[in-house]
Amino acid sequence: MSRTQVTEEIQTLCHDARVEEEKGTPRCLRKLYLATRAEVERGVRLLAEQSYERMLDTEQLAAGWAEGTGHSIHKDVYI
Numbered sequence: 001m002s003r004t005q006v007t008e009e010i011q012t013l014c015h016d017a018r019v020e021e022e023k024g025t026p027r028c029l030r031k032l033y034l035a036t037r038a039e040v041e042r043g044v045r046l047l048a049e050q051s052y053e054r055m056l057d058t059e060q061l062a063a064g065w066a067e068g069t070g071h072s073i074h075k076d077v078y079i
Helices: 003-017 026-063
Strands: none
């Protein structure tokens, strides 16, 4: 399949999907792909961070380190 055939097929799909034909170019589709991928990666990163925070909280509870008990691995240092 040649580039011209691909572009024609994409524009036919655009017509059927009621999308402007100007947006049915390989360049526009690549931009759409990159933007969608970035959004998905951002969502996965957020979920991973939330999962990690939950894991740390669970670990602290299992070790008996609750907030306000005075058991902290960080100490205030005053100079």
